[in-house]
Amino acid sequence: MERISLGRAKNRVDDLQAGYRATRRREAWRAFLLVVPLLVFLAATFIYPIGKLLLLSVRSDEVADAIPRTAAALADWVGPPTLPSPQTFDLLAADLRRASDQGAVAVAGRRLNNYEAGFRTLLLKTARQLPATSDRPYSEVLPEIDKRWGEPETWRLLKRAASRDTPDFLLRAIDREMTSDGSVVPVQRSQSVYLDAFARTFSISACVTLISLVLGYPVAYLLATLPARQSNLLMIFVIVPFWTSLLVRTTAWYVLLQPNGVVNSLLIKLGLTGAPVALMFNRTGVLIGMTHVLLPFMILSNYAVMRGVSPLYQRAAVSLGAHPVVAFVRVYVPQTLPGIGAGTFLVFVLALGYYITPALLGGASDEMISQLIALQMDQQLNWGLAGALSVYLVLFTLAAYFAFNRFVGIDRLRLG
Amino acid sequence: MHAEATTVLSERIARRGVRLISAVVLGFLIAPMLIAIPLSFNASTYFSYPMTGFSLEWYGTILSSPDWRRAILNSFIIGAGATAIATALGTLAAIGISRPAFPFRSLIVPLLISPMIIPIVIVAVSLYLVFAPLGLINTHLGVILAHAALGTPFVVITVAAKLMAFDRNLSRAAAGLGASPWTSFRRVMLPQILPAVATGSVFAFATSFDEVVVILFIGGTEQRTIPRQMWAGIRDQINPTILAMAGLLTVFAVILFLFMDVLRRRNSADA
Numbered sequence: 058m059e060r061i062s063l064g065r066a067k068n069r070v071d072d073l074q075a076g077y078r079a080t081r082r083r084e085a086w087r088a089f090l091l092v093v094p095l096l097v098f099l100a101a102t103f104i105y106p107i108g109k110l111l112l113l114s115v116r117s118d119e120v121a122d123a124i125p126r127t128a129a130a131l132a133d134w135v136g137p138p139t140l141p142s143p144q145t146f147d148l149l150a151a152d153l154r155r156a157s158d159q160g161a162v163a164v165a166g167r168r169l170n171n172y173e174a175g176f177r178t179l180l181l182k183t184a185r186q187l188p189a190t191s192d193r194p195y196s197e198v199l200p201e202i203d204k205r206w207g208e209p210e211t212w213r214l215l216k217r218a219a220s221r222d223t224p225d226f227l228l229r230a231i232d233r234e235m236t237s238d239g240s241v242v243p244v245q246r247s248q249s250v251y252l253d254a255f256a257r258t259f260s261i262s263a264c265v266t267l268i269s270l271v272l273g274y275p276v277a278y279l280l281a282t283l284p285a286r287q288s289n290l291l292m293i294f295v296i297v298p299f300w301t302s303l304l305v306r307t308t309a310w311y312v313l314l315q316p317n318g319v320v321n322s323l324l325i326k327l328g329l330t331g332a333p334v335a336l337m338f339n340r341t342g343v344l345i346g347m348t349h350v351l352l353p354f355m356i357l358s359n360y361a362v363m364r365g366v367s368p369l370y371q372r373a374a375v376s377l378g379a380h381p382v383v384a385f386v387r388v389y390v391p392q393t394l395p396g397i398g399a400g401t402f403l404v405f406v407l408a409l410g411y412y413i414t415p416a417l418l419g420g421a422s423d424e425m426i427s428q429l430i431a432l433q434m435d436q437q438l439n440w441g442l443a444g445a446l447s448v449y450l451v452l453f454t455l456a457a458y459f460a461f462n463r464f465v466g467i468d469r470l471r472l473g
Numbered sequence: 474m475h476a477e478a479t480t481v482l483s484e485r486i487a488r489r490g491v492r493l494i495s496a497v498v499l500g501f502l503i504a505p506m507l508i509a510i511p512l513s514f515n516a517s518t519y520f521s522y523p524m525t526g527f528s529l530e531w532y533g534t535i536l537s538s539p540d541w542r543r544a545i546l547n548s549f550i551i552g553a554g555a556t557a558i559a560t561a562l563g564t565l566a567a568i569g570i571s572r573p574a575f576p577f578r579s580l581i582v583p584l585l586i587s588p589m590i591i592p593i594v595i596v597a598v599s600l601y602l603v604f605a606p607l608g609l610i611n612t613h614l615g616v617i618l619a620h621a622a623l624g625t626p627f628v629v630i631t632v633a634a635k636l637m638a639f640d641r642n643l644s645r646a647a648a649g650l651g652a653s654p655w656t657s658f659r660r661v662m663l664p665q666i667l668p669a670v671a672t673g674s675v676f677a678f679a680t681s682f683d684e685v686v687v688i689l690f691i692g693g694t695e696q697r698t699i700p701r702q703m704w705a706g707i708r709d710q711i712n713p714t715i716l717a718m719a720g721l722l723t724v725f726a727v728i729l730f731l732f733m734d735v736l737r738r739r740n741s742a743d744a
Contacts, residue, residue, distance in 0.1 A: 084574035091569030092581060095562040095625060102622040103588055106599035113602075272501075275494045293730070294499040300733075301506065301726040302683045304700040304707075305719040309505030311707060312512060312520045312716060319508055322521055352502060381484045410592025412686050417707055427594040434598045434690075447595045454590055458583070 111451065114226045114444035120218040123165035124152035128219035136216065137209035137237050146195035146206075153184045165218075171229075171439055172214045179203055179211075213237055226445035231255075251429065251446065258426045258450075261340075261415070262408035265347045269355040269404050270397065272348070277359035277396070281366070299353035307417050310346050311337065314418070342418035350414060351407055355400035362396030398465035406457050409450065426450055506723050513716035520716075531717035541718065543695075544702040551613060551698060552681040555620035559677040562621075563628025564670050568662075570629070571636035589626040596623070597690035604691055611693030619687045624677030631676065635669030635740070668740040675733060 121128040127149040134141045156162050162184050166177030186202045200207035217225065217235075228234055232249040233241050243249065276295070280288045298306065313319045314336040321333040336342055366389065374384035412427040419425075426446060433443035509520075516526035535541045569575060570582060588596070600619050601610065609615035639662065647657035663670075685700040692701065699718060706715040 081574060084572070085576040088569045088572035088575040089577075091572075092566045092575075092585075095566035095585065095629075096581070098558075098562055099585070099588070099622055099625065102600070102618050103591075103596070104584070106603040107591065107595060110595065110599040110602055272494070272498045275491045276498045279491050279495045291495075291499060294503045296730050296733075297723075297727060298502045298506065300679065300729045302700060302719075302722045304683070304685060304703045305722045305726075306505055308703060308707060308711070308715055308719045309509035311711060312509045313505060315520060318520055319512075319522060349502065349505065352498070381487065385487075406590055410594065412592075412594050413704070417704075427592055430594050430598060431690075434601070440602070443598055447592075447598070450592055451595060454592065458590060462583075 107447075107451075110440075110444050111448050112444070113440045114230075114442075114448050115222055115224065117168065117218060117223040117225070117441060118221055119161075119168040120165045120215070121221050123156045123161035124149060124219065127152045127215075131212070131216040131219055134212070134216060137213055140196070140207070140209055141212050143194050143196040145212075146199055150187055150191075150195040150199065153180075154187055156184070167438060169214065169218050171225075171442070172218060176214065179205055210237075223441075226441035227448065229442055230445035230449060251426075254424060254426050254429050255449065257423070258409060261343060261347070261423070261425060262405050262411075264344060265351055265408045266355075266401055266405045268344065268348050269352045270401060273352055273355035273400065274359055274397070277356045277363055280356070280360050281363035282368070295353050295356050298349070299357070303350055303413060306349055307346055307414055310342070310349065311417060314342055314345065337418050338420040340419070340423055342420075343415050343423045346414040346418040347408060347411060351404045354403045354407065358400035358403060359393060359396035362393050362399070366392045395465050398461060402457060402461040402465065406454055409454055409457070509716065510720045510723055513713055513720045515713065518713055520713075531713040532721075534714045535717055535721070538714075540697070540702060541699075541714075544697050544699045547613075547696060548682055548698040548700075551616050551620060551696070552678045554613070554617035555624055555681040556674050556678040558617070558621035559624035559628050560670060560674040563625045563673060563677070564632050564666075566625070567629045567632035567636060568658075571633045571639070585629050586626040588623050593623075593684075593686045597687045600687060601690045610691050611696065613696060616688055616692050616696050619691060620681035620684055621677075623684065623687070624680045627676035627680060628670070628673035631673035632666055632669045635666050639665060668736050672733065672736050672740065675729060675736070679729060 127145060130145045130148050131141060134145065153162060156165075162180055163177070166180040169176035169180060183199065183202050183206070188198065191198050205211045217223070225235065228241060229244070230251050232244050232252045234244050236242055280291055280295075283291070315321070316333040316335070318336075320336060321330075324330045324334065325332075336345070370392070371384050371389045374388045375381055379387070410427055411425055412431065415423050415425045416428055427450075430443050430446045430450070433439045433446065512520050512522075512524070513531055514527050514529070515524040516528040516530070517524075519525075566585060570578065570585070575581075596619070600615075604610050604615050604619075609618070643661050643665075644657050647661045648654070652660070682698075683700060685698070685704050688696060688698055688701045689704070692698075697705070699722065703715050703718055706712065
């Protein structure tokens with residue numbers, strides 16, 4: 058009798074548990090379904106496009122598409138110092154003849170120019186001067202059209218470019234290239250630009266972050282400790298610039314910082330300088346413009362945390378004999394670390410991707426990585442390199458994000 | 474006694490220091506608006522004081538120029554479209570992620586706020602890559618979709634933050650009294666989160682209204698918005714008309730600020 062009811066009770070508990078789990082699953086599904094429309098939208102307009110760009114950094118289809126049979130033959134060629142087999146020459150002639158009608162040679166040539174200037178011209182010239190038929194082997198004809206076809210190095214570059222998967226863009230984006238024996242070496246000093254640009258992007262972002270913290274922390278402190286009425290009034294000075302268009306603020310600085318602008322005439326009137334100082338189209342202009350745009354983020358992040366910090370602990374420390382400065386540094390500041398973390402992260406990450414302000418207020422030597430990405434895509438049409446530079450920039454951004462999430466927690470990110 | 478005196482003194486110096494730095498910093502923040510914008514009323518084309526005379530000429534130029542009028546119209550059309558999409562999708566998603574049962578939170582939340590963090594140039598170049606074959610380049614629709622994506626994190630964050638404070642017992646009570654989930658949402662939850670939804674949508678609108686890099690890449694002449702037109706002007710030859718536009722936008726920013734302040738008060742009053 059007892060055993061039976063126990064068994065029944067156990068069954069009931071199992072049923073309840075199963076029912077509870079099913080309910081939980083259903084609730085999880087319902088919650089998830091609400092997010093699906095946004096996920097689908099972002100997948101189409103954000104995640105897929107960015108994934109596609111980043112993948113371009115390891116893809117190189119132009120040459121393989123234009124001269125497919127040559128590409129296949131070159132894959133088996135061991136490389137310099139020997140030349141490819143005579144059949145490869147024949148295949149290139151056939152491929153070029155077929156492709157020249159489709160304009161694909163020009164596209165392939167542009168890709169080859171990434172490796173060596175003049176390659177595009179070589180390819181187009183060869184395609185143009187190729188005889189309709191020839192009774193001699195093309196291993197003799199092609200070097201007569203251009204002697205570079207007789208050099209193994211030309212074929213090595215063609216083979217590299219014809220490979221569909223390539224590490225070359227990712228290497229080039231950090232000023233490295235692969236030599237004929239497969240080792241990775243730095244590119245010539247004159248061509249090495251990207252590592253410097255990354256370093257510059259970092260140092261500008263770090264400078265702006267540091268300046269914003271040093272300037273913003275006291276302001277946030279004052280706003281958080283003043284009576285509400287005064288604090289709300291002063292807050293206008295932070296929020297109105299925050300809501301004002303980036304272009305407006307950059308325009309305003311563009312006007313103020315000109316050689317005969319307001320700031321310079323003030324400096325001259327005060328006798329601080331005799332002649333106008335260069336305040337724009339250089340690092341000074343970039344730092345002023347970027348700090349002005351990003352400082353409100355730092356102030357607001359710190360303010361949000363400081364408002365919740367009780368002054369009692371600091372007072373207790375002082376009444377127990379701590380010097381006020383010591384009490385501030387050892388008791389107050391640690392309580393505001395989440396605010397410092399949130400502000401530092403926001404300002405640094407936003408600064409990493411800056412484009413407009415350095416483009417308008419900076420000079421040629423202040424180019425940030427965003428500008429170089431735009432340049433590769435806009436003028437050089439080098440999608441692979443644009444993708445490779447983006448890969449590194451995204452990696453740095455994600456690293457900053459995970460560091461922030463680990464030490465501060467993304468929940469700390471609040472707006473307004 | 475002596476130690477206490479230095480303590481008081483150093484405290485006073487520190488307080489003065491904080492005030493002095495704050496005054497300088499707040500001055501720095503507001504200076505561009507207070508000093509540069511008035512020059513848009515200058516009768517001459519020089520960007521320096523003293524002004525040669527008061528003139529509304531540059532503001533008149535904006536209103537009579539077809540380029541600027543189209544830019545203003547475009548800014549509002551694109552902003553409205555992007556805000557509508559971002560608000561609808563973002564609010565729905567915020568309701569989802571703020572439910573306790575929401576799965577894969579640590580994976581999906583970073584994904585949803587990533588448009589805020591990924592450098593804008595990368596977004597612009599990627600969109601060009603994908604939109605070009607689809608014929609979405611140089612169309613209003615393309616720009617609206619792009620701006621909507623950029624605006625969603627702001628809606629998600631503000632609405633989700635408000636929903637964290639939402640008392641779920643209210644929804645349970647509504648369900649217990651026989652309300653359908655939709656009625657419960659419309660009559661119980663929505664009125665509570667409405668100020669947050671409005672705040673998020675203002676953020677989304679401001680994001681679109683201020684955006685220029687994406688438009689540079691995927692927009693054409695017909696999609697030029699105010700910031701895009703200003704960018705072209707500064708690049709070409711800066712003139713007082715651009716400063717006048719900056720003046721109008723500053724007024725607009727103040728209106729947004731006042732609107733947000735009202736929302737903030739309602740938001741905290743309801744909480």
